[in-house]
Amino acid sequence: MPSPQMTEQQIAELKEKIKNMSPGELKEFQKKQCVFCHIISGKVQSKKVYEDEKALAILDINPANPGHVLLMPKEHYSILPQLPEDQIAHIFMVAKSLSNACLRALGAHGTNIIVANGVAAGQKANHFMVHIIPRKEEDGLVFDLPQKKIDQKKLSETKEKLAGRLAELMGKKQKKTDEATDSSLDRISGLLKDG
């Protein structure tokens, strides 16, 4: 991460260094820069509400509502498609239980579960996480999902592209899927690095 003390030249050198890193080196580098990895290792303090060997859940220090939980894998991944399938299953089973905990322990009337993949989707940190936000009536929160009328031609086009690609991904073994999506992942992770 460029810090304010760095000169133009140092920033350029850092960018060049990042560009030449192997995927393994890049992951190590991101981990060192990642505040959530520091929270997981205990170097940075946090309010932990749940922990197991794969996952950690903490309270968001800038909560959308009281009890806003951030649930993350302990290993560093930037976005959802980078997680192995067993981790995806585990994280969301824990998310369900934490949602239940919000309803029971905090008297929430509902929860929003949000994942943002990519800066355009509102992702702020370079560590994949699930937001669990307790909700009550008239709590002032609005997540605006506009309803757009999508014309039939556009809908059919989208369906064809999406269903075609999905069938390929579902048909392949997990490992092959990872390879197949590498270029897209680079695109999205690249956006994160710049952001």
Added chain:
Amino acid sequence: MAEECLVCHIVGGRVPSERIYEDEDVIAMLDVNGANPGHCFVVPKDHFPIFEQVPDPIVAKLFKLSNKISSAIFDSLDVQGTNIFITNGIAAGQKVAHFMINIIPRKEKDGINMQWEPKQMNEEEMSTIELKLKEEAMNIGDFEAEAANVKRIEIEPSESVGGPDNYLVRSLRRIP
């Protein structure tokens, strides 16, 4: 299935939909009035109103599929991100009483708001919530062991056991 539930009617094929994936447990379809083109939702075929009621093995399937759809969106549509979004309960904006996962393709400045103003909370308030949640979260279980022990049980409410409200049927339903 629930008589009043639109999603159950879609699952049963009585209401048309733009399906992109289906197996014995889950269905994914395009939202015809989506927030963005390519907005999909993934639902369990069985009727569960909220997240907490969905059995763990189905949760695992739903989110593995959601991940694949998210990847397919990245690969096949010209987008810069995706949101996975769940409204769980009316207070959270849930409109249909059938649990669903929204997968929303995103571009810069597409008019969708997934941001919030942080609420100011003092240290004492934060600590109180931390303790309450931590205590409740202590009961979160050993998912691998649970998943390994799950048997799929088809429940056919029948007259002989006294219909769906019979105690036996209700307790069977509690088995994941």
